[in-house]
Amino acid sequence: MSQNKFVQAFTEEEKKAVQELKAQLPELLKATAPATDEAPLSSLWGVPLTAEGDDERVDVVLVKFLRARNLDVKEASIMLTDCLIWRSKFKADHVLQESFDQSVLGRVGFLHKTDKEGRAVTYNLYGGDINLEAVFGDVENFVRWRVQLMEKGMQHIDFVNVDSMIQVHDYHGVSLFGSRTANSKQATKEIIKIMQDNYPEVLAKKFFVNVPSWGSTIFKLVRPLLSENTVKKFVICSSSEVSESLLQQISKENLPKQYGGDSVVPELTASDEKTKEKETPLQNDETIEADTLGVD
Structure with a gap:
């Protein structure tokens, strides 16, 4: 047996x-x-x-x-x-040894501790004061960093006790209208394809937190296009539901303070925390990309 x-x-x-x-x-x-x-x-x-x-x-x-x-x-x-x-x-097996500017990219996404079942938790931040030129100026660099972040999560999967990971996508400060660059769109497109093609069935659950009302509306529109198996992994939370929802999955000592836990995240500086308390003003028109729905 x-x-x-x-x-x-x-x-x-x-x-x-x-x-x-x-x-x-x-x-x-x-x-x-x-x-x-x-x-x-x-x-x-x-x-x-x-x-x-x-x-x-x-x-x-x-x-x-x-x-x-x-x-x-x-x-x-x-x-x-x-x-x-x-x-x-x-050269995906070597990307973990590569170095990236965490003062810039660490504000976009980071791996922080595990959930109650020992699965790695990755946080992806879409709002705040992200410097698009600094983050996406070099598309290849961003793509390699994002793959490295995924590979860091895979390091926690032993296929014996753990076979998947958790993702949290934070949309605090994201508006329906916001500036996007050609580089950011290209990077997003490449990452989505890489994740879909090369990391099958490694996502246990994906939390969409601080989702604005328009985000929920868009999700309802595209939901028929998604498989039932994919939708079952989604948990969509408004700002008032974030802590309660995440604490069901992640222990308080492992959950970042930004989400109602006790854990300090080195990647987020004091200035980042202040930024997250502010709303991002409306900017130029943009098309809602697939990553807004976390389809990666």
Whole structure:
């Protein structure tokens, strides 16, 4: 009997699909080498991709690609192959060693402690006084930083006790009308594609906090376009519901003070906290991007 709680929860259909996909791993890995001109990757997120042995973490990784493709083994195989090719070309396994200006990018997003089930929590800030030129002036730099933030979260996933993470998207100060730059739109588009294509089924729950009334209206309009499985992971909170909602998921000692907890976030300076107390004035017209809804 399986010792892995996630494998124990597989349906019979999932078990069958996992075994089919696992049997294809040797050839799948070979297929990635010509596309990258490098030796094929032999592991993903620290899990050896092998069809042999009794490491059930492999099954947990594979089922994520299968679920993302409705258990279609062929499509999941293509997705996994493309993911490994992207990781090799992007050098995703090395991004954790790279350095970025946290005084700028730390105000846009940060990883801070875990929820009550040991899952990493990532906070993404969309309002306040974000300097668009400083953040998005170098699109490639921003994209690599954002992937690094995701990889930091993946470090907390061992596929034995934890197989997913939590995200909090904070829209305090965001208006329906605000300035956007060509770089910020390009970066947003790239990040959305990267996350959708290469990090399947790693999100347990996504909180949308301090959502203005127009944000709720937009969500209702696009909800029919989203899968039921995706919508079930969304929790939308108005300003008055933030603390109560987050404290159900995250213990008070781990929740940042900004959200009603006791934890201090190094990435947010005193000046940042003051900024979050102010509303951002209306600026130029903008189109609401997919990231406003957290579709990444």
